[in-house]
Amino acid sequence: MEKLLEIVGLKTHFFLDNGVVPAIDGLDFWIGRGETVGVVGESGSGKSVTALSIMGVVPNPPGKTVEGEILFEGSDLLAYDAEQMRRIRGKEIAMILQDPMTSLNPVFTIGNQIAEVFMLHGGKSHPEAIEGAIEMLQVVGIPNPEKRVHEYPHQLSGGMRQRVMIAMALSCTPKLLIADEPTTALDVTIQAQTLALMASLKDRYKMAIMLITHNLGIVAEMCQRVVVMYAGKMMEEAEVESLFANPMHPYTRGLLRSLPGVDRKERRHQRLVAIPGIVPNLLNLPKGCRFSTRCEEHIGICKEEEPPLFARDRHRVRCWLMKD
């Protein structure tokens, strides 16, 4: 598959008063054209910072991308200046944020906010842009768009607002859509609708999606490939069937075990298994593998040396147990 986005050795650090936090500490993965890649991991594993780094909107100070390359269609986004980067944002790569309640500006009508994108990137006049906004609202399935376009965010429900966010993100038909936990703030029925909408729009516009989530169910439903992150590093990367059928990293296995199963008889009456402990403090990472402090299967070398990525066919994993 042709690579649309390739991240090579990316390091984004936050420079705080009490030390340097390596929020992303050497990340490599790629997303193919029209492919959906899931990025999963606990809170604080660096998923959102990855998204912000790709968009070039890491809050600076204190954050800064210090090393690596972000190749988009072959050219390095980190080498772009502010103006070049601005042209990419929204037009080539768009982003949907987690919370639709706070991501829209409450002072302007949603029509004006969608029209903004058309005026910025399409060079359209205001009336044309409003026409475009109505069209986009129709695409994302908001009923009565001619009326809704003049409404303010507070007049819409959460699901509606997330649809508006999607409409804004898609209005310039980007090649890559970064969705940062797009359904976390929504209730379950709306989640399903939103995901179905994203899937259908993906086919329609032939775009790639980087789906950040901690819901493995969504990953199984939507993605072709999965990247598992932990404390700023990629732990495992595989095609979705391969990952669910044969999770190689103890961390991935832990994540899968911590899912409640309603259909599996043997697990119905068991306690839910949690991974003990929390993500280590990034200011003070353990020696060796960064998961070793919580890993039930760790061996001698785990606490000594950081494992490299071991490849098995198209399944890559960062764990000493997979060395042979």
Added chain:
Amino acid sequence: MDIDQPIRHVDAVAFQFSRIKKRIFRKKYLKIYVGGSIFLALLFASLLAPIIAPHDPAKLDLTLKLLRAFESEDFILGTDNLGRDLLSRIIYGSRISLLIGVVSVLFAATLGALLGAISAYFGKYVDELIMKVVEIFLAFPFLLLSIVIMAFLGPGLTNIIIALVLSRWVQFCRLVRGEVLSIKGRDHVVAAKALGAKDMYIIVRHILPYTMPSLIVMCTFEVALVIIYESSLSFLGLGVPASVPTWGTMLAEGRTYMMAAPWLSVFPGLAIFVTVLGINLLGDGLRDVLDPRMRGR
């Protein structure tokens, strides 16, 4: 239920009206009403000065000099040492006070808000630079700074506005900078950035509207302050030319006759006092309503 039925409709209108009445005449708006009426009265007085004022403020008549206040029906507040009607001069003086107060605060707020927003939004050396300039301005006592600027520029209406703008913009700059620092990290700003919006566009459209409540409150207090400082500068002879009646120059002129004709200083002073009180009340009331930190207290 059919609300188009005529009788219900009338009921609904009456109900709506009583609700609106309740909403308007709430106690917490009292300050706004009192302060606002004083401000509006002042505004009308200054706009309609030629109609309201009983006499020409510049007309000399030495036969009528130093008439006592309330003595003559024609000159209610008395006359000054040159026989000019005090009431008319106070009414005309409100024009200068209000003009200078409002115009210089508008300019200072615009300049300060823009620089403050730019400073906070871009951060780093831009922030360093602008904040250093602000600190330099703050290091001077405010009145001294205005006096120095006025001494450079010479007296005149435009110059006094320039002097006041130059010495007051820093307050707005610091206020807005603080607000923007907290707003710039909000989701909708990040979202706008992620959609490729230009920096200045984000500042003007997505950030500055949020600073409006505190900015408006600050503006009202500053108008009051600037009116006082304009009077002080005029009192010191650094204001507008002496031929133009202002409250400050009237105070200065009346000072010489303080013992013989106290009304010459008392009434202009009273005018300043009531004006500043009214505007401060207005600002206070606005803050109670607009500032979320003060809400519910």
